[in-house]
Amino acid sequence: MDDAHRLQYLFQTLGEANRLKIIKFIGDKERSVSEIVEATHLSQPLVSHHLRILRQRDILETKRNGPFIYYKLKDTKLLDALGLFLGIASTPKGKRTMEPMFCCPPWWRKGKKKL
Amino acid sequence: MDDAHRLQYLFQTLGEANRLKIIKFIGDKERSVSEIVEATHLSQPLVSHHLRILRQRDILETKRNGPFIYYKLKDTKLLDALGLFLGIASTPKGKRTMEPMFCCPPWWRKGKKKL
DNA sequence: CTTTTATATAAGTAATCATTTATATAAATG
DNA sequence: CATTTATATAAATGATTACTTATATAAAAG
Incomplete structure (x- = not known):
């Protein structure tokens, strides 16, 4: 597995708000x-x-204590890294609230010029 | 949008090997x-x-030059952050090649004891 | 204007995945 | 052993999305 796929794997694991x-x-x-x-x-x-x-993806590890199962981070450096990315994620300039994803109705640009 | 969703959005964007x-x-x-x-x-x-x-997600920006369109990173700090994450992603201990995802055939644990 | 080159967009498809509902396991307790 | 509490697993479903094929736009060149 190359770097890109390693990173993809990690980002997909972390790319879920509930997991975060x-x-x-x-x-x-x-x-x-x-x-x-x-x-x-x-x-x-x-x-x-x-x-x-x-846990499967090596982010968390477990320890059983009676009926309880305790989860903890396998590597707390992750917390710092998340903080770093949160800085990048914090929409610095464009101030768009979120991706448009449908910026225009379907009939838009029928006959318009510029791409 | 809270921190978790901001991070989710960024991580989903980066969670794709071809984009990386x-x-x-x-x-x-x-x-x-x-x-x-x-x-x-x-x-x-x-x-x-x-x-x-x-580009929609503010990772890249564009500049047209004749028929060519040039893309560049909007914030090169991203490169450092990726390098840091690559360190975390580089399977330090468990040395599992990839997620099992099917560790066992379907009949496994039929009659076994421990969870 | 026509053709060519560079890039973008659209429709269709298949695969992935988060979530819900229902059920199973495991430990503890009565 | 039966019940309760804590946690895990399974099946079903809906939504998202990467990718392909086909087509559109835009600029330049002939």
């Missing part, structure tokens, strides 16, 4: 599933689903 | 579409597709 919420809540601590469910207001199966992905 | 290849090839330079097509071995419509997304 979970990571942020866990921070540098250990958190049980029920704590995460409560903090994120997500359903328990959904939290488990995301936790499984984050 | 394009970004890497552009680097801190200006590159025309045809240069990118040649360097990446992707079809021209596919390159245009990814370039449009990268």
Whole structure:
């Protein structure tokens, strides 16, 4: 696997708001599933689903304690890296709220000139 | 939009190997579409597709020069951030090549004990 | 104006993936 | 053993999206 695919894999893992919420809540601590469910207001199966992905992808690791399973970050450097990207993500100039994705009705540019 | 969604948006944009290849090839330079097509071995419509997304999402900006359209990074800090992430992405410990995603045949654990 | 080169856009398709609903497992407790 | 609590898994579904093929636009050249 080359660099691009390694990065793709990591970015796809982190490119999900609920997973990011979970990571942020866990921070540098250990958190049980029920704590995460409560903090994120997500359903328990959904939290488990995301936790499984984050663990499979080496973002999180687990420790069992009785009936509880505690998740924590495998590498807390991730938190710093997220902060760095958040700086980049914070729409510095163009101040567009979000991608247009449909900037124009379908009939727009029928007969217009410039591309 | 909160932090998690801002990051999701950025990470989804970057979570695509071909887009990463394009970004890497552009680097801190200006590159025309045809240069990118040649360097990446992707079809021209596919390159245009990814370039449009990268421009809409404020990763790239464009400049026309005759029939050529040149793309460049809007913020070259992104290159450093990618380098940092590549360090995190480079499977340090678990040495699993890729996600199992199907670690077991469907009949596995029929009658087994431990979860 | 016609052709050629450079780039963008559109429609269609297939695959991926987040989410929900329902169920299974595991540990603890009665 | 039966019940409860904590967590995981499975199946089904809907939405998103990368990619291909085909076509449109724009600038330059003949």
